[in-house]
Amino acid sequence: xxxxxxxxxxxxxxxxxxxxxxxxxxxxxxxxxxxxxxxxxxxxxxxxxxxxxxxxxxxxxxxxxxxxxxxxxxxxxxxxxxxxxxxxxxxxxxxxxxxxxxxxxxxxxxxxxxxxxxxxxxxxxxxxxxxxxxxxxxxxxxxxxxx
Numbered sequence: 001x002x003x004x005x006x007x008x009x010x011x012x013x014x015x016x017x018x019x020x021x022x023x024x025x026x027x028x029x030x031x032x033x034x035x036x037x038x039x040x041x042x043x044x045x046x047x048x049x050x051x052x053x054x055x056x057x058x059x060x061x062x063x064x065x066x067x068x069x070x071x072x073x074x075x076x077x078x079x080x081x082x083x084x085x086x087x088x089x090x091x092x093x094x095x096x097x098x099x100x101x102x103x104x105x106x107x108x109x110x111x112x113x114x115x116x117x118x119x120x121x122x123x124x125x126x127x128x129x130x131x132x133x134x135x136x137x138x139x140x141x142x143x144x145x146x147x
Contacts, residue, residue: 001146005128009035010042012132012146017046019143020071023096025114027106030122035130036104039122040075043102047071056104061090065099072099078108087112 003009016026020043028036041053047069056062056077065072074095081087087109095101106113113119119135136144 001132002125003035003122003130003132006035006038009038009122009130009132010045013039013042013044014046015042015145017043019140019145020047020073020100021143022071022099024071024100024139025096025117026100026102027113027117027119028102028104028122029106029119030130031124034122034124036122039120039132040102040104044069044073044075047073063095063099074099074101076101076103078103078105081108084109084112 001012003012026043028039030036037053037055044053044064049064049069051068053075054062056075057079060078060080061074061076063072063074074092076090076092078087092101103109106117106119116137116139118137118140121133123131125131134144
């Protein structure tokens with residue numbers, strides 16, 4: 001799917017956010033500036049969050065909780081990590097018991113990325129446009145909002 005600009009990228013995330021459930025994992029891949037955080041902002045908006053959504057590059061994880069949104073979400077950016085085992089300190093499996101997680105730069109996890117992850121890749125195609133491709137796991141089959 002082609003997303004014409006940042007507005008369209010955030011709108012696609014918004015649609016997905018409306019379908020997010022506890023235990024879901026969204027893995028967002030793409031080069032720097034591909035729109036991962038913009039898409040994540042849309043997901044959070046789709047869950048009801050109206051505040052600022054900064055990139056979690058420096059804090060590594062930013063958590064968003066009720067009552068600001070209907071499903072708690074942990075927004076994680078692994079860009080600054082060097083090895084998959086550094087993720088263990090984030091206790092992500094525990095976070096999935098009562099919320100969902102969005103991971104930017106999931107490639108850092110290698111084969112440790114959960115098989116049930118919804119994997120979304122964003123690539124720049126022109127000035128502001130992005131191409132969204134996805135690997136949709138069975139748990140998302142009836143919830144995937146795009147043709």
